[in-house]
Amino acid sequence: AQSVTQLGSHVSVSEGALVLLRCNYSSSVPPYLFWYVQYPNQGLQLLLKYTSAATLVKGINGFEAEFKKSETSFHLTKPSAHMSDAAEYFCAVSEGFGNEKLTFGTGTRLTIIP
Amino acid sequence: DTGVSQNPRHKITKRGQNVTFRCDPISEHNRLYWYRQTLGQGPEFLTYFQNEAQLEKSRLLSDRFSAERPKGSFSTLEIQRTEQGDSAMYLCASSPSRVALKKNEQYFGPGTRLTVT
Numbered sequence: 001a002q003s004v005t006q007l008g009s010h011v012s013v014s015e016g017a018l019v020l021l022r023c024n025y026s027s028s029v030p031p032y033l034f035w036y037v038q039y040p041n042q043g044l045q046l047l048l049k050y051t052s053a054a055t056l057v058k059g060i061n062g063f064e065a066e067f068k069k070s071e072t073s074f075h076l077t078k079p080s081a082h083m084s085d086a087a088e089y090f091c092a093v094s095e096g097f098g099n100e101k102l103t104f105g106t107g108t109r110l111t112i113i114p
Numbered sequence: 115d116t117g118v119s120q121n122p123r124h125k126i127t128k129r130g131q132n133v134t135f136r137c138d139p140i141s142e143h144n145r146l147y148w149y150r151q152t153l154g155q156g157p158e159f160l161t162y163f164q165n166e167a168q169l170e171k172s173r174l175l176s177d178r179f180s181a182e183r184p185k186g187s188f189s190t191l192e193i194q195r196t197e198q199g200d201s202a203m204y205l206c207a208s209s210p211s212r213v214a215l216k217k218n219e220q221y222f223g224p225g226t227r228l229t230v231t
Contacts, residue, residue, distance in 0.1 A: 004156075032218050043118070043205060043222035044157070051218055090156050100209065100218055101147065101170065104156030 002027045002093045006105035014113045019063075019078040021108045023091030026072065033074040034092040034102065035065055044090065050074060061085070086112045116140070118223035120206050126229045127196055134192045135226045139208030146189050147220060148181055150174065151203040163189060164211070196230045203227050 007022040025031055032051045036044040048059025055067045061084075065076045074091060088109050092102040119138045127133050139146050144165050149157035160179070161171045165186040175181075178196075183189040193200055204227075207220040 009154075036222075041224075041227075043224045044207075046219055046221070049219060092156075094218065100145070100220070101159040101162055102149075102157070102220060103159070106154070107156050 002031065002095065002103045004091050004093050004103055004105035006089075006091055006108050008108055009106065010109045010111065012111040012113055013081045015083055016080050019076070019081045019085065019110065021076040021089050021091075021110065023065075023074045023076065023105060024072050025074060025091070025093045027093055027095065029095050032094045032100075033065075033067060034094070035059065035063070035074075035076050036090045036092060036104075037061075038088045038090065038107075040087075047076070047089075081110075081112050083112050083114065086110055118206055118208055118221055120204075120223040120226050122226060123224060124227050124229075126231065129198060129230055130195055132192065132194045133196060133228065134190055135204055135206075135228075136188060136190050137206030137208075137223060138188045139206070140210075140221055143208035143210050143221070144186065145209045145211055146183055147207040147209075148189070148191055149205040149207065151205055151225070152201075157205055160191075193228075196228075198230045201228055201230045 003026045005024045034049045035047040048057045050067045058064045063078045088107045090107045091105045121136045147162040148160040151157040163183040178194045181191045203225045205225045207222045209220045
């Protein structure tokens, strides 16, 4: 069975500061990992994905994430926060190989302080 | 791509009534997924289709829930005898299986928010 743990349900950072959102996963097979962003009353938008290629993955809007197998982590970072980054962020895992249902974490709400 | 669309966007119903939601996936996406998201939680998988075949159903999908994708295009999710605990956002997603670079990427619709009073 797969699971995802997102540490910190709320994170606040100042505009221009580093954004770090934490995600740890559990999977019995090599995982596929994803970060999604959700704005209020909207669906989820894919930020980036890891599918066993490069361990450092770059996504949209300046976000990137690094897969660390030894730490079972896939933390999301952005060097400089913008006000428009305020949203809910979800980490998700799937087994891939045809079993592609996503198991999501509980989410982290990111607030940007002007 | 016009994106995944869902209708209605909002539904308010009384306990015990039946409701049906529709999802139109991105054209030529042959995989379609339903998830449920309650307040303060991440989405939870309900079921998924490859073309018209329903390949997996979650334990969350009680016998009051049924999903169809009759022609391998749009899908419907019906909830019979709604309960207050069914109040949630119901999300639909689709993914391609043939385009290698985009495999495993699920594209989500805006969701249908159900309120059961």
